[in-house]
Amino acid sequence: MSxxxxxxxxxxxxxxxxxxxxxxxxxxxxxxxQATAEGRSGVRRIRIRxxxxxxxxxxxFAGYDLGPSSPELLLGALSxxxxxxxLIQAAELQIPLDRLExxxxxxxxxxxxxxxxxxxxFYPHNxxxxxxxxxxxxxxxxxxxxxxxxxxxxxxxxxxxxxxxTGRIVHTPTRSES
Numbered sequence: 001m002s003x004x005x006x007x008x009x010x011x012x013x014x015x016x017x018x019x020x021x022x023x024x025x026x027x028x029x030x031x032x033x034q035a036t037a038e039g040r041s042g043v044r045r046i047r048i049r050x051x052x053x054x055x056x057x058x059x060x061f062a063g064y065d066l067g068p069s070s071p072e073l074l075l076g077a078l079s080x081x082x083x084x085x086x087l088i089q090a091a092e093l094q095i096p097l098d099r100l101e102x103x104x105x106x107x108x109x110x111x112x113x114x115x116x117x118x119x120x121x122f123y124p125h126n127x128x129x130x131x132x133x134x135x136x137x138x139x140x141x142x143x144x145x146x147x148x149x150x151x152x153x154x155x156x157x158x159x160x161x162x163x164x165x166t167g168r169i170v171h172t173p174t175r176s177e178s
Contacts, residue, residue, distance in 0.1 A: 002098045012091035043067070071108055071124045079104040081155035082129060089148040095141050099134035127159065 035044045035055070043066055044055040055070055057063025068076060082102045090097050105128055112122030133142060150156065 004098055004100065005096050008087065008091045008097060011087055012094070015088055015091050041066070044070075046073075071106070074124065075104045075106055075127070078127070078155050078159065079129065081153055082131070082149060085149045085153040085156075086131065086133075086145065089145055089152065093141070093145060093148065095135060095137045095145050097133060097135045097137075099132065101132040102129055103132075104129045 033046060033048045035046045037043070038045055041064055042057070042062065043064065046053040046055055053073070054067035055073055056066040057069055058065050079102045082104070083100060086097075086100055086102070089095075090100075106124035107126045108124045109117065109120050109122070111117040112120040114122075131146070133145075135142065137145075
């Protein structure tokens with residue numbers, strides 16, 4: 001048995017426990033992330049729970065290339081979420097997997113929104129993903145797996161569905177530097 005197949009058995013057990021919880025005892029989550037721009041480098045330190053991720057710009061955009069850019073992190077979050085939901089759904093549907101890899105790509109044009117390029121998006125667009133699966137399952141099972149992932153992947157659905165998003169500023173005045 002491959003390591004991934006063994007993991008899927010473990011994932012199935014955990015998933016069944018989670019599904020068996022009384023919905024009355026489960027409360028909605030509030031997810032939090034914080035980013036701080038650091039000193040001379042401008043590197044963004046992202047804090048999520050007890051974890052930290054560094055985000056930076058490439059050298060040609062006043063960065064030090066110490067980490068992925070924000071758009072790259074978004075694509076990474078989508079690829080991670082798709083991969084995780086493939087694992088959950090494979091475990092739930094009892095579809096054996098020997099290999100799973102998800103590639104995510106998007107187009108981004110730095111000229112977007114500028115004069116002469118007003119119709120070109122400046123944000124990542126044309127987001128697409130490719131899943132590489134090795135499995136003894138038949139094509140109908142793999143299609144059912146993919147359909148379940150398309151239905152249940154939170155980040156995929158977040159990106160596909162318009163969301164309310166609000167922002168606010170808390171301004172703390174400081175003295176000007178001379």
